[in-house]
Amino acid sequence: MLAPGQHPAHRLQPLLNPASIAIVGASGDAARIGGMPIAHLTRFGYAGRVYPINPKYGEVFGLRCWPDLESLPEAPDLVVLAVAAAQVLPMLQRCAARGVRAVLVYAAGFAEEGARGAQLQAELEAYVATTDLVVAGPNAMGFANLNTQAHTNFASVFNTVPMQQGAGRVSLLTQSGNVCAAVYAIARRLGVDFSHFINTGNEACVDFAQYLEYLAQDDATDVALGYIEELRDGPRFMAAAAEFARRGKLLILYKAGETDKGSEAVRSHTSALAGDRAVYQAAFAQLGIVQGHDFVQLAQLAHLADYRHKSAGKRVAIITISGALGAILADKFIGAGLEVPTLPQPLQDVLRAGIPDYGMVTNPVDVTGNVVNDPGFVRTAMQALAQSDAVDTVVLYAPGYMLDRMADDLVAVSAAHGKLFVAIDTGAATTRAQLRAGGVPVFEDIGVAVAALAPFLLWHERRRTGRWLQLRAQPLPAPAALPAQLDEYRTKQLLAAHGMPAVAERVATSADEAVAAAEALGYPVVLKVLSPDIAHKTEAGGVRLRLHDADAVRAVYGEVLASCRRHAPQARIEGALVGRMESGVAELIVGATRDAVFGMTLTVGLGGVLTELYQDVSHRVLPVDEAMALEMLRELKAYPLLTGFRGRPAGDVAAACAAIAGFSRAVLALGAQVQEAEVNPLLVKAEGQGVCALDALVLPAPPSAS
Amino acid sequence: MLAPGQHPAHRLQPLLNPASIAIVGASGDAARIGGMPIAHLTRFGYAGRVYPINPKYGEVFGLRCWPDLESLPEAPDLVVLAVAAAQVLPMLQRCAARGVRAVLVYAAGFAEEGARGAQLQAELEAYVATTDLVVAGPNAMGFANLNTQAHTNFASVFNTVPMQQGAGRVSLLTQSGNVCAAVYAIARRLGVDFSHFINTGNEACVDFAQYLEYLAQDDATDVALGYIEELRDGPRFMAAAAEFARRGKLLILYKAGETDKGSEAVRSHTSALAGDRAVYQAAFAQLGIVQGHDFVQLAQLAHLADYRHKSAGKRVAIITISGALGAILADKFIGAGLEVPTLPQPLQDVLRAGIPDYGMVTNPVDVTGNVVNDPGFVRTAMQALAQSDAVDTVVLYAPGYMLDRMADDLVAVSAAHGKLFVAIDTGAATTRAQLRAGGVPVFEDIGVAVAALAPFLLWHERRRTGRWLQLRAQPLPAPAALPAQLDEYRTKQLLAAHGMPAVAERVATSADEAVAAAEALGYPVVLKVLSPDIAHKTEAGGVRLRLHDADAVRAVYGEVLASCRRHAPQARIEGALVGRMESGVAELIVGATRDAVFGMTLTVGLGGVLTELYQDVSHRVLPVDEAMALEMLRELKAYPLLTGFRGRPAGDVAAACAAIAGFSRAVLALGAQVQEAEVNPLLVKAEGQGVCALDALVLPAPPSAS
Incomplete structure (x- = not known):
């Protein structure tokens, strides 16, 4: 049975929208895992065909119970296996033979349970790979399609x-059955109606990204609420997330492991790498994913998603009937990353016309308690706010009866303009339903409002201004070959070819050449050993700074090479690099590493031990262009050091951004050949004087990965 | 009328617990400010005497209405003035003449409204100071005593x-009427019963601290929920907070202005200095105040306060039926500053006896869904947790029906042991009331649970281990006189006398003396001009480092003095300081400044521009002893630099703590004579080698302040 507009083509369709369901290990006891799905199917009115299978019974829940799969009158779309782990593989073989399309495996005792279980799961995976079967789980609580009431779960x-009355457009997709049930309970209590209830179990054959891909294409899903512990298939995940964005759907994901210890707890629970949470955070933002961090907030975001087609953004006008409440809201919104800009004077003038002297018109706006007595003014004021270019979103906080008096005007203005108006009522307004239906979401608590609104408005902001998904869709730079012998000089030249400038320097293979290079570059110079085999040049005595004349260069050339030969007798020593001794305003570290999930990611931070202690770095998945590079630098708490902090000279930020974008191009051009790349330091000189890489490293990918 | 145990002696008693109330400007319209309090008093059953006053009416709300104050049969405890600002002062004079004890002024148009209003308020204050009247407001929404139903407010x-049924033990005290009403509405919805509803208005004659003092003494108040924008009387506030702690009451305060922009918004709203939020945060912790940040959280903390006599602390054992939910909870608790320690092996063994292999026993504990079928084990496990010294608090997350099955055991174990057990149920347990009554608080949401539990458990922790209130109660150090001429040498000696060691140095008034000093101290040395008038020695050419021999010292002595005479011809130059050239592991800044509210506060941070950018400092109100100094250092994100970060040598942290405590003693001994004091830098040498102040400054208080 297909819901209207469903895509029959997707291979998960028989799993998530089956027309017929068989339950192997069926029971007449609704408390047992073989009974509960049948109880749900009959109780909630699933209209498809249900085949309980158990040779012990003739009938369960009023349905004929069949002795075995083979005796069914048809090959069911989906078979639910409510049997023990050891029986799963034989049953899968029978399912394949019977022509079943999809199988859901409840049983625990697979990869989550030691080496023996992992072996069992590997056998299962190997077998399924030889078939056309779609196999969900094992170790899963099962699914529900709440629009068709196809319940294949044992979720109590x-x-x-209480079951929803109408159709739902929100799908739930989690990597934990208990989290799925907990979020469902909370969100239902808050009035969310669901489309799909999905938990992925061990993901032996179908992983999170495949379910997500299904939901991206599913016409019954406008919003997905997800819970992730680890992702297996990064590219597929990213493609599915991009598809959500392309279709104007909202993807809201809660990623476990928000603290170091929390990540540890997740690891010990899943025995998988939880991934770098800072990289996840950056990647989610780039992919247009709203990152949730709380079950209630997930539910509230699902509500807000209904208003995603309104025009909205991070510049918020706050309208209250109390200076104190306005200040509290402003504080919370700003703390959550939004802006509460001072309103332009003409708008202030419009407001002042109706607001007494003891009220405020700057933003937050305190209309005072009197203003509700002048309904004409309320509408005038809200229209002015709706038409202003200075604010993206209007939040109105008025308790109960005051909100009620303004409700008609609010709905009228909201309908006439595209801008998002939001109401907060900590009292007991009777017009909440009217407002919500009229395009104005209503929150009953400040904390909840801020927790949901902030990520939602920042998502709007990114959706409007963000270009990463387009950037990502553009063709990659022409592939570049990685030189076989990758010394420091060649590395810097390679990066420079893509726009990451290197310090002025020359290779010298003799003391005479070193002196000639120094004379050409101008003193003072730096002399460094050039060897593809010496990673820690300073420790080897391979670096000498501030050489002021030819004698010094000549002497040092010999000393440096001798020291390195002593220190690393096996190293190939090609000579020395003579470079201009540069000084600047600040030093950056620009690095690229291969993230297991998101692929090549770029990290930018200021050099030095304190940057490390304060973890003051910014991440992005590649590609990164100039504008994104600037965004990254601005995210650094130490960014003021680049713009002239306390009378210091400002650095050449534009050149730094261009260099970072060039580095991104270089890494993309090198592609799979590279495991890691780093410029450390990138010297940022004073404004207008550019930047230059003083040292750089490219680590080739291990043979297996290329 | 006195509530049982009420203290008739407190001067606010007629204001907050009046036996008779007159309303001047009475109205028969419940929507008007002169009518609403009378409507509340009659509707909610206030048992005291109520005297509406208005010559226009003979009766309002079924009560006789009197023509004027003078014709009343008695002098009422409290007069509510529902009259315009201009009429307030004349009415106060009549109240005083009539023998009224307290007056509540609703009228706006005072200090909150420009210079004219400020003048009016100053006149009011000046007049009241000549009387025995207790005058609340102006610009206040009024009070309610919810135990006697003495309503003197116009709060809709x-x-x-819905009005509470029984007696309440939670008092609400806010600096905004609208916030008072908003928190009341939310907390009532969550089932909090109140004692007092107080908003302070302009605080012309009675300030926040005085109300707080009343509540500290009020036998009907166990818990106070407060909202503060600014405090006027710091010492009185601190004394009241200390009294809350002494009586085992819980004080929960929400301080407005959690972000810089938020603080600005508060300032523009109150036209008062909002104070340094970091200092507030530190002071609240020292005073045993729980800092709230959300209306819902305030209400939940009021609930938790019922369990404040249980034994609890920050080491939390998390028991769930799901690995994922355990990981999420651990993550949230750790992110909120609590600990989720690995359980000791014997305790793990007890748990393992009843938990299947795929469950977890380390912490979070995943008992798995099966465990509820073994009630004997549930009780055994909980008893073992209750008896363990390794955890302070046990949090159990089980959905609905599973919690119900464990409820009897939970209540029994909780009753038998003093330790706090907390339940989280995002389902629909039917045993919530039983659990709460049995000493086990139940939360319905993870986010809410963490937001309330974390500050509550940290409060328990401080209550158990914190000694600041005792420290504060101890006698001050013997007063020390501030030398009239406070040059760098004398400043360091002064601080050294109290335990803040100075670098080894000598005063030289000639080149010969300088050389002699250097010979005695040992080379290399530092030479600095000694002048009480030159604050920026480096800019004046007054500092020279790394002098390696007598010739250098002799030459530099002359150069330094000459340079300073050129740079500051008027400055008194006493000679030079010759000090040993020291080097260490890190440099600290230790400063004391006079906070407008909390008095002398100490700030510790690492030296350098990045520390400033990252705002990595720790604050405490004095006194600070060694243990607190260590706590402060540990709060610094850069603390690892003191303990041997990445192979660097560790610093002498113990000596640094002793020096900071000595600095605290010195500042306290100098008392009101000092406005500000700073050691910058305090050089921290390698472990066992001590610390020394390289430079120090004491700024005397301006004459008016001493």
Whole structure:
């Protein structure tokens, strides 16, 4: 049975929208995992065909119970295996033979349970790979399609939480059955209606990204709420997220492991790498994913998603009937990354016309308690706010009866303009339903409002201004070959060819050449050993700074090479690099590493030990262009050091951004050949004087990865 | 009328617990400010005497209405003035003449509204100072004593929110009427019963601290929820907070202005200095105040306060039926500053006996869904947790029906042991009331649970281990006189006398003396001009480092003095300081400044521009002893630099703590004579080698302040 507009083509369709369901290990006891799905299917009115299978029973829940799969009158779309781990593989073989399309495996005792379980799971995966079967789980709580009531789960939450009345457009996709049930219970209590209830179990054959891909294409899904512990297929995940963005759907994901210890707890629970949470955060933002961090907030974001087609952004006008409440809201919004800009004078003038002297018109706006007595003014003021270019979103906080008096005007102005108006009522307004239906979301608590609004408005902001998904869709730079012998000089030249400038320097293979190079470059100079085999040049005595004349260069050339030969007798020593001794305003570290999930990611930070202690770095998945590079630098708490902090000279930020973008191009051009690349330091000179890489390193990918 | 145990002696008693109330400007219209309090008093059953006063009416709300104050049969405890600003002062004079004890002024148009209003308020204050009247407001929404139903407010929230049935023990005290009403509405919805509803208005004659003092002594108040924008009387506030702690009451305060922009918004709203939020945060912790940041959280903390006599602390054991939920909870708790320690092996063994292999016993503990079928084990496990010294608090997250099955055991174990057990149920447990009554708080949401539990458990922690209130109660160090001429040498000697060691140095008034000093100290030395008038020695050419022999010292002595005479011809130059050239592991800044509210506060941070950018400093109100100094250093993100970060040598942290405590003693001994004091830098040498102040400054208080 297909819901309207469903895509029959997607291979997960029989799993998530089956027309017929068989339950192997069926039971007449609704408390047992073989009974509960049948109880749900009959109780909630699934219209498809249901085949309980158990030779022990003739009938369960009023349905005929079949002795075995083979005796069914048809090959069911989906078979639910409510059997023990050891019986799973034989049953899968029978399913394949019977022509079943999809199988859901409840049983625990696979990869989550030691070496023996992992072996069992590997056998399962190997077998399924030889078939056309779509196999979900094992170790899963099962699914529910709440629009068709196709329940294939043993989730008791459906026994205790009232079932929705209408169709839902929000899908739930989690890597934990218990989290799926907990979020469902909370969100239902807050009035969210669901489309799909999906938990992925061990993801032996179908992983999170494949479900996400299904939901991106699913016409019954406008919003997905997800919970992730680890991602297996990064590219597929990214493609699915991009598809959500392309279709104007909202993807809201809660990634476990927000603290170091929390990540540890996740690791010990999943025995998988949880990934770098800072990289996840950056990648989510780039992919247009709203990052949630709380079950209630997920539910509220699902509500807000209904208003995603309104025009909105991070510049918020706050309208209250109290200076104190305005200040509190401004504080919370700003703390959450939004802006509360001072309103332009003409707008202030419009407001002042109706607001007494003891009220405020700057923003937050305190209209005072009197203003509700002048309904004409309320509409005038809201229209002015709706038409102003200075604010993107209008938040109105008025308790109960005051909101009620303004409700008609709010709905009218909201309908006439595209701009998002939001109401907060900590009292008991009777017009909440009217407002919500009229395009104005209503929150009942300040904290909840801020927790949901801030990521939602920042998502709007990124959707409007962000270009990464387009950037990513553009063709890659022409591939560049990685030289076989990658010394410091060649590395810097390679990066320079893509726009990451290197310090002025020359290779010298003799003391005479070193002196000639120094004379050409101008003193003072730096002399460094040039060897593809010496990674830690300073420790080897291979670096000498501030050489002021030819004698010094000549002497040092010999000393440096001798020291390095002593220190590393096996190293190939090609000579020395003679470079101009440069000084600047600040030093950056620009690095690229291969993230297991998101691929090549770029990290920018200021050099030095304190940057490391304060973890003051910014991440992005490649590609990164000039504008994104500037965004990254601005995210650094130490950014003021680049712009003239306390009378210091400002650095050449534009040149730094261009260099970072060049580095991004270089890394992309090198592609799979590279495991890691770093410029450290990138010297940022004074404004207008550019930047230059003083040292650089490219680590080739290990043979297996290329 | 006195509530049982009320202290008749406190001067605010007629204001907050009046036996008779007159309302001047009475109205029969419940929507008007002269009518609403009378409507509340009659509707909610206030048992005291109520005297509406208005010559226009004979009766309002069924009560006799009197023509004027003078015709009343008695002098009422409290007169509510529902009259315009201009009429307030004349009415106060009549109240005083009539023998009224307290007056509440609603009228706006005072200090909050420009120079004219400020003048009017100054006149009011000046007049009241000549009387025995207790005058609340102006610009206040009024009070409610919810135990006697003495309503003296025009708060419409009492019309829309159901009135509590029983006695309340939570008092609400805010610096905004609208915030008072908003928190009341939210907290009532969450089931909090109140004692007092107080908003302070302009605080012309009675300030926040005085109300707080009343509540500290009030036997009907166990918990106070407060909202503060600014404090006027710091010492009185601190004394009241200390009294809360002494009586085992819980004080929970929300301080406006959590971000810089938020603080600005508060300032523009109150036209008062909002104070340094970091200092507030430190002071609140020292005073045993729980700092709230959300209306819902305030209400939940009021609930938790019922369990404040249980034994609890920050080491949390998390028990769930799901690895994922355990990881999420651990993450949230750790992110909020709590600990989730690995359980000791014997305790793990007890748990393992009943938990299947795929469950976890380390912490978070995943008992798995099966465990509820073994009630004997549940009790055994909880008893073991209750008896363990390794955890302070046990948090159990089990959805609905599973919690219900464990409820009896939970209540029994909680009753038998003093340790706090907390339940989280995002389902629909039917045993919530049983659990709460049995000493086990139940939360319905993870986010709310963490937001309330974290500050509550940290409060427990401080209450158990914190000694600041005792420290503060100890006698001050013997007063020390501030030398009239406070040059660098004398400043360092002064501080050294209290335990802040100075670098080894000598005063030289000639080149010969300088050389002699250097010979005695040992080379290399530092030479600095000694002048009480030159603050920026380096700019004056007054500092020379790394002098390696007598010739250098002799030459530099002359150069330094000459340079300073050129640079500052008027400066008194006493000679030079010759000090040993020291080097160390790190440099600290240790400063004391006079906070407008909390008095002398100490700030510690690492030296350097990045520390400033990252705002990596720790604050405490004095006194600070060695243990607190260590706590402060540990709060610094850069603390690892003191303990041997990445192979660097560790610093002498113990000596640094002793020096900071000595600095605290010195500042306290100098008392009101000092406005500001700073050691910058305090050089921290390698472990075992001590610390020394390289430079120090004491700024005397301006004459008016001493």
